[in-house]
Amino acid sequence: MTNVAPLGTLGFMAHVPQRLDPDRRRRRLELLAALADAKSAREHSQPRRLRGARLRELIANRRRLAN
Template sequence: MTNVQQLGTLGSMGWTVQRLDPDRSRRRLELLAELAGARAVRERKRPQRARTERLRQLIATRRRPVD
């Protein structure tokens, strides 16, 4: 989603993120807000589904090996 450039003087330690253009940022924020709203509506209509999804995420994080 973002463009990342490597700075020449710092090698791999120096990363900088280019700013997105304002229109793209605005559209992205609008899309994220719409997705969050749709998720909230879906969870209100189906609370069991939301509970099930939270349990799946919890089980998935517990199964991951610790580095």
């Protein structure tokens, strides 16, 4: 075992990005597109929830700026 990396690091694997095969990449993109469509449909059908989420985000941003 000469290529033992210390615990908590990726060692030599950090430099090699993993490529997805074309089928898996296509399915992943289709899933992400479907999720984005579902999110936009949900936001369109539930504007009150969306408005509440925006208000909470604005309040959180103000608190961050005040500190």
